[in-house]
Amino acid sequence: MMILILFILCIIGLTTIKQWKKYQSKLIYWERINELEEQRKNQILRRALINQQLK
Numbered sequence: 001m002m003i004l005i006l007f008i009l010c011i012i013g014l015t016t017i018k019q020w021k022k023y024q025s026k027l028i029y030w031e032r033i034n035e036l037e038e039q040r041k042n043q044i045l046r047r048a049l050i051n052q053q054l055k
Helices: 002-054
Strands: none
């Protein structure tokens, strides 16, 4: 009986860890997407400023 309880607890623990890693990977993904979007916006602004100065 004790082994069954330990087995169930291990399964719950592993499932929780898997869900946490999945959550973390999604969080890292969206942080990276936001960072790339910010870089792209800054690049567009720099180009606009350069083009404005050249006119």
